[in-house]
Amino acid sequence: MKAIVVKPSSKGVEVRDVNEKEVQNFGRVKVRIIENGICGTDREIVQGKMTSARAPQGRDWLVLGHEALGVVEEPFGEFKVNDVVMPVNRRGCGKCNNCLMGRADHCETGEFVEAGISDMDGFMREYYYDDPKYLVKVPKGIEDIAILAQPLSDLEKSVNEIIKVQERVYWTCNDGTFSCRRALVIGSGPIGILVSMLLRSHSFQVIVANRREPTEIEDQIFQEIGAEYFNSAKGYTELKGRFDVIFNASTAPPTVIEDIIPFLNYNGVLGLFGFPPSGEMKLSFQEIQRLSLKGVAILGLANGQKPHFEEAMRHLSQWKITWPKTTNKLITRTVHVDEAPKVLSFKEENEIKVKIRW
Amino acid sequence: MKAIVVKPSSKGVEVRDVNEKEVQNFGRVKVRIIENGICGTDREIVQGKMTSARAPQGRDWLVLGHEALGVVEEPFGEFKVNDVVMPVNRRGCGKCNNCLMGRADHCETGEFVEAGISDMDGFMREYYYDDPKYLVKVPKGIEDIAILAQPLSDLEKSVNEIIKVQERVYWTCNDGTFSCRRALVIGSGPIGILVSMLLRSHSFQVIVANRREPTEIEDQIFQEIGAEYFNSAKGYTELKGRFDVIFNASTAPPTVIEDIIPFLNYNGVLGLFGFPPSGEMKLSFQEIQRLSLKGVAILGLANGQKPHFEEAMRHLSQWKITWPKTTNKLITRTVHVDEAPKVLSFKEENEIKVKIRW
């Protein structure tokens, strides 16, 4: 069958034939891939820049792809033929309590594997076999945007964890919701947009910041979802007030964190999600004193697991009804698998999510 | 203006003219009512059977109605003209910590008031004025079914509380979700249907029980949402296995609770939501011993507040996409306000939710 293959640490990607027996499978449910999504991680791997990318043991190549939709080809347990499913992309170590409880996002051994990224063949291939435990059902009616559930799952986990951690204080407002809480999202790429939608769905006030004027599409999106846009090219000082949540959804250098920390409110949370690609940040002794005095929490956030994929499916369904103009804009391009190498090597302007169609 | 008026403890209901000054208002946002929903509580009041119904101080009549949709008539704060809104129906005592934190569902003084039920004029009138704190925005796209958000809010609170209470044990399954947990819903009326939808949306396995064969509509609904139906006319012994959640969504006599308690699993939760109208139940010493040994929790559940109304709006949006056949069946009849007294006095066969249109 055809598969999209990379050699980790080397530049390049190709669509080539692989034998069912030489690629990894993970269970007994046959899944025919219908779509893959492309994200920044895929492109970093293709550029040979992602140092943590690793082929499965014993060979130097890897099937790419961690965002996928497929159809079940043979009935199995609760799955019927033609059910549309999405695979969970990180698989646990099988040893630590977090992984045993289905929460490989908090694996404690570091021995988890990630489809299409490290130690595990990905989903950019005609079909593969999986364990039902890792397959998430896609509701009819959102199949056009369901590919977004993979990146969204990471954000579901992140926002859930922020809310859970804030149980350390009285954080709900006098109407019992989060309507008085202000969130600042750094970055207006796909991650910035999705996390803004999620925070709005949890009733937060949301301001999205980027170091430029918003595009027309961004303008329309943030208007529909009720978020504000802020051009941070000249810093954040014109943003009035403090923030209860600051979520770094950008790949800006670490200095952005240095710049925004003073804007955290008492008991505020800084979510570290985006990966800075280079550089460093500084914190003075006064700033460290203030972190203590203000009772701030800084959280490292990564990965979503099955419960988060399921929540992502629910939010995408909800958003199709409440924010139809926005959900219509999120898939900016769909290409045939033979064009995949091209879109994997180059990001278009205004791209939000590109998907590959098999 | 016209209003639907009752005299608590007396039988009867009438549509009559009331003066804006003689009825209660609660704030500065003018809301024109467009729809009211009718539920069992309204009919009990109309029949003069609800002993806890009470008129506002100083008079013997009460504007009925605790389920309502309205449109904002004058801009106010975050509300724009023509925004569709639903009012929160229970208002806090203003004294206890739960009410001060926006959670009058757990009022500790008992001095809360309830629109159209006790000490507070209801929403079955042409217009009224409210405090924005108690108004919930209705997303475009679900206006046809949004009236269900009021009863659903009570269930959102109930299911949230069950899940919160179960943090006392390891209750998520090995995939991190509730997919291995079995819930039994007693009753297949509107409450039974809505709570089944909610439990399915939280990944529970759901069996709905009633003491008769399902109607055709019920059959279609439970099939779409993936719940099982069980005819309990001959008891529950043919139901295999135990239940992690048993939710009483019926108005069956207390003996139903006596009958189902033995079916609770270790660490199981029994949610007491429905109101038995008469009768009593017995528990033997052996059954009480088993409640201890099995670590069971029995929870009294009532009322939802603003966060639960907002979640209800989100679930209704989600369900329109994922279960369109079901959401299409939930409003079984819409009548003009002049017909309200008739529908308030008589429940049709197969009725799920009837609404009054102004």
Add this chain to the structure above:
Amino acid sequence: MKAIVVKPSSKGVEVRDVNEKEVQNFGRVKVRIIENGICGTDREIVQGKMTSARAPQGRDWLVLGHEALGVVEEPFGEFKVNDVVMPVNRRGCGKCNNCLMGRADHCETGEFVEAGISDMDGFMREYYYDDPKYLVKVPKGIEDIAILAQPLSDLEKSVNEIIKVQERVYWTCNDGTFSCRRALVIGSGPIGILVSMLLRSHSFQVIVANRREPTEIEDQIFQEIGAEYFNSAKGYTELKGRFDVIFNASTAPPTVIEDIIPFLNYNGVLGLFGFPPSGEMKLSFQEIQRLSLKGVAILGLANGQKPHFEEAMRHLSQWKITWPKTTNKLITRTVHVDEAPKVLSFKEENEIKVKIRW
């Protein structure tokens, strides 16, 4: 070696020689027993009345004893020779998540075993071998009362669970503690005394009720710990106000529960700990309605595990300092092992805790 042996379901108990090879051991740490405690369960087994008592597979006799202190005889891991230890008495099923996480108190298969009670030889013998995982270190300085840590562990778990479950509401008072919360403890036996001490240590107001005048010892204890005593011979109506916690620490018939339920406050918790030996209770439809409206929680409570044994050791240490008169009164008699059959067959007046000395 000598052991105290029973034949489950038959009346009787004897001190007899058993061979190390014919009794069960559970690990590699050799523990020489120095003391055993006696409780109502032991006496029920000796009377042949406890239907759930069961010998280990393949024989009809069981070594009795679930309350024990021992000394380590050979160094092992963190244990040094002469360390005083107490064994955890319930051991998990090895299958369900709760047991795998060290919380056999919430075992979901029911396949746990209990030392000296069901399927597992107890600790009334000269020595045995155990797994360090189940051994709890006893601090020097409380060895005289440490035998109480076993019954206290069950109550540590119970009170922790009550507090955890109440996270469903705003339950702490305006000073951040539980000082405004009122607890009613039914029963003034050893369990009633220990749970009262525990609730006082969590800052609750405590009233202990029994159907008679307090003994002189009880008077002194409740005065020192700051609890009130109430003679409930004529019912509870003279107790003013409602209770946020009602804890059944008695073996009174189920009607006591019927009688006290109306005294639960809004959001109150009823803890079912004590085992009624016979009889039944009734609940009317009105009372069931009130449970819902008042948001009450009823919790079945049993068993403590290692974290609770450790907390019990900490509380006993604390209490020796803060309530020395009370801790001095809790061990009412110490007998030699040869007298064990006698004290196992008969409970003295004013007994709180009797222990057997090897």
Add this chain to the structure above:
Amino acid sequence: MKAIVVKPSSKGVEVRDVNEKEVQNFGRVKVRIIENGICGTDREIVQGKMTSARAPQGRDWLVLGHEALGVVEEPFGEFKVNDVVMPVNRRGCGKCNNCLMGRADHCETGEFVEAGISDMDGFMREYYYDDPKYLVKVPKGIEDIAILAQPLSDLEKSVNEIIKVQERVYWTCNDGTFSCRRALVIGSGPIGILVSMLLRSHSFQVIVANRREPTEIEDQIFQEIGAEYFNSAKGYTELKGRFDVIFNASTAPPTVIEDIIPFLNYNGVLGLFGFPPSGEMKLSFQEIQRLSLKGVAILGLANGQKPHFEEAMRHLSQWKITWPKTTNKLITRTVHVDEAPKVLSFKEENEIKVKIRW
């Protein structure tokens, strides 16, 4: 009456007469001070170095002292004459939800006041009047060391918050306790010692690090409480393994944080408690990436409130029994009030806690 008085921002301290009417009082319970504790904050104020120190409005001098024991002089509510009490030193803003719920440690307005530090007269005076809400009862039997409850209260809050935040993951070990979790405490001063005792009491493994060999007293203390000591003069690389908790209990420069962050385990928590007095730290992009990937939490920690003072009293009672050699060593000197200016100006070698006796 006599009082110990400072002029914030100026160097110096004096014992002088003040009039009852010119100093602040806070309620109706008359408290005669018997002891004050001295800590680094007091000395910083005396040196004129603490920029956040502020006199009450309208004057330039402040009564010093936030650690105090007193006796009640007139009966009031639950307080009897001669009850020994300790005042809570931070008082809330009266506006935000956290303060209204008795948790001024998480005040959101920043308008709280602190006795003897900012905007509120302290407790180094012969007597004052307070609100019972802010008075904590001191158990007989720990009066000699109870002054430690004030600094300990800050640590009770800190450790509670760390444990609460970690509910985001499966963090208890397979025996249900924290026995498998490793904590690194930076600093072996009074704060380092107290937090190590606290972490040991929660069953953590504890290593205390300082950049020198331990003193003889430290050696004895860490041996009794079962903590390890590590000389970090040459860095932390010889410490094997990673840490689940790293608690900064030192006033080392920020580079210490830079150095220890790589030693955080997956899901680890870094508690920022100590105040670095100068300098800055750097974090590289790789380290920030690792914080995300490892799911780390960094918490700013400060201040304890009434529930934490009460827990501190309980732990001090427990520790007197379990670690008597250690509790005997913690008060290193007691001086008469007239000598206070001298001890406030100079810290002796080997000092742990100095107290002033009235």
